[in-house]
Amino acid sequence: MRPITLIQFLIEERRAGHINAELSLLIEVVARACKRIAVAVNKGALGGVLGNAGTDNVQGEAQKKLDVISNEILLEANAWGGHLAACASEEMEDPQPIPDMYPKGHHLLLFDPLDGSSNIDVNVSVGTIFSVLRCPDEVAEPKAEHFLQPGTTQLAAGYVVYGPSTVLVLTFGHGSHEFTLDREVGSFVLSRRDIRIPEQTAEFAINMSNQRHWQAPMQRYIGELLAGKDGPRGKDFNMRWVASMVADVHRIMTRGGVFYYPLDAKILAKGGAGKLRLMYEANPMAFIVEQAGGAASTGRERIMALQPTALHQRVPVFLGSKQEVELATHYHREADGAQG
Numbered sequence: 054m055r056p057i058t059l060i061q062f063l064i065e066e067r068r069a070g071h072i073n074a075e076l077s078l079l080i081e082v083v084a085r086a087c088k089r090i091a092v093a094v095n096k097g098a099l100g101g102v103l104g105n106a107g108t109d110n111v112q113g114e115a116q117k118k119l120d121v122i123s124n125e126i127l128l129e130a131n132a133w134g135g136h137l138a139a140c141a142s143e144e145m146e147d148p149q150p151i152p153d154m155y156p157k158g159h160h161l162l163l164f165d166p167l168d169g170s171s172n173i174d175v176n177v178s179v180g181t182i183f184s185v186l187r188c189p190d191e192v193a194e195p196k197a198e199h200f201l202q203p204g205t206t207q208l209a210a211g212y213v214v215y216g217p218s219t220v221l222v223l224t225f226g227h228g229s230h231e232f233t234l235d236r237e238v239g240s241f242v243l244s245r246r247d248i249r250i251p252e253q254t255a256e257f258a259i260n261m262s263n264q265r266h267w268q269a270p271m272q273r274y275i276g277e278l279l280a281g282k283d284g285p286r287g288k289d290f291n292m293r294w295v296a297s298m299v300a301d302v303h304r305i306m307t308r309g310g311v312f313y314y315p316l317d318a319k320i321l322a323k324g325g326a327g328k329l330r331l332m333y334e335a336n337p338m339a340f341i342v343e344q345a346g347g348a349a350s351t352g353r354e355r356i357m358a359l360q361p362t363a364l365h366q367r368v369p370v371f372l373g374s375k376q377e378v379e380l381a382t383h384y385h386r387e388a389d390g391a392q393g
């Protein structure tokens with residue numbers, strides 16, 4: 054069978070009525086930008102792209118050179134196509150409008166230009182995460198408030214992993230599909246259509262160094278997994294933590310599993326509500342995972358049902374194999390009920 058390129062796939066999706074021409078162009082532009090990011094990431098020490106940029110982003114985190122480079126590549130690529138009304142990024146406090154000299158489109162694009170930045174300098178997989186919303190028709194100059202739409206309204210979401218191979222996973226709400234970059238041809242090629250995450254798993258991902266800070270239901274849930282065959286679950290669980298959400302989610306999209314970044318006492322003490330960002334990490338990943346038959350929750354509510362209140366809002370994230378997410382969520386709700 055002849056390989057199906059991303060462009061051919063987008064034509065199919067247009068014919069099926071899942072997307073319009075403008076959204077198709079948007080995805081092509083983002084995919085092209087991610088190919089450029091892949092090239093920059095691959096240069097490593099030889100390209101002078103490793104290390105800190107010497108600046109902080111809006112969230113007070115030290116920016117890596119590649120955070121800044123990836124952000125610029127995405128902004129530049131998306132400025133002129135006529136498919137966007139504005140962009141928002143982890144690396145910028147406010148949304149960036151499309152410059153007046155360029156035609157404007159009807160979409161809002163949010164991205165985490167480089168996810169897993171702490172892994173760049175040690176040559177471990179990093180990635181890009183993105184989410185696409187519709188710009189309200191009456192809005193000529195989109196501001197942060199116009200991006201504050203629940204995840205259920207996303208028109209598209211995707212991530213790219215810059216790993217041993219460069220892989221794009223994409224959804225328009227009709228399944229989640231994987232494309233692998235063929236470097237010789239320069240195209241993303243469909244490698245898995247309609248990915249399914251098994252409902253059960255014996256593998257979980259969590260940063261165990263935060264264990265002492267977790268709330269009681271998380272202690273109970275992970276305690277039961279760690280007890281393995283001898284505990285109430287009656288089976289052994291394996292643990293993995295890459296510390297790049299894209300890589301951890303991609304493992305789940307490939308062989309199942311579950312990912313947790315819960316709320317904990319350390320986060321609460323700093324006045325926070327979670328570690329991961331709702332608009333450009335949690336929502337797009339939740340859309341992709343749900344479209345693959347998985348579940349995504351904050352531990353209390355479905356992530357995509359949340360009404361966002363701020364562009365850089367943080368939330369707890371539980372996502373992956375449905376039965377595990379549901380059990381962990383059940384423990385949290387039960388504990389909340391017992392308290393209330």
Ligand SMILES: O=P(O)(O)OC[C@H]1O[C@](O)(COP(=O)(O)O)[C@@H](O)[C@@H]1O
Nearest residue numbers: 165167168169170171260296297298
């Ligand atoms: O270092 P920790 O606390 O384990 O957190 C790791 C998490 O933080 C993140 O790196 C946040 O993403 P950024 O690198 O885009 O800030 C996730 O990718 C990852 O899951």
Ligand SMILES: [Mg+2]
Nearest residue numbers: 165168169334
């Ligand atoms: Mg990130």
Ligand SMILES: [Mg+2]
Nearest residue numbers: 143165167168
């Ligand atoms: Mg990032």
